[in-house]
Amino acid sequence: MTNDELEMKPCPFCGGVDSDCFTEDGTGEGQYWYYVECRRCDSRTGFHETDGAAITAWNTRANLEKSDGALINEDTNAGISIKGD
Numbered sequence: 001m002t003n004d005e006l007e008m009k010p011c012p013f014c015g016g017v018d019s020d021c022f023t024e025d026g027t028g029e030g031q032y033w034y035y036v037e038c039r040r041c042d043s044r045t046g047f048h049e050t051d052g053a054a055i056t057a058w059n060t061r062a063n064l065e066k067s068d069g070a071l072i073n074e075d076t077n078a079g080i081s082i083k084g085d
Helices: 051-059
Strands: 019-025 032-038 061-065 071-077
Touching: 019 051, 032 051
Parallel strands: none
Antiparallel strands: 019 032, 061 071
16 A cells, blocks of 8 residues: 555544645655645644654544543544644
């Protein structure tokens, strides 16, 4: 499977399906960084060296447990931040 074929999961925060992988020239010297951002709520991953790594980070979900050990939500995302208003 190529990076172009990687499917992004819906946003773990708002459920939006309009997310894209973006490229940013972080150094001004051709060193590009990739990140995925939700166009609905502006949640995004950190910077990654490839678009595939950014999409994989976006699709990674953590399993969280309550103090009694019960599963809270399998689809909660790890490694994504929300932009401040």
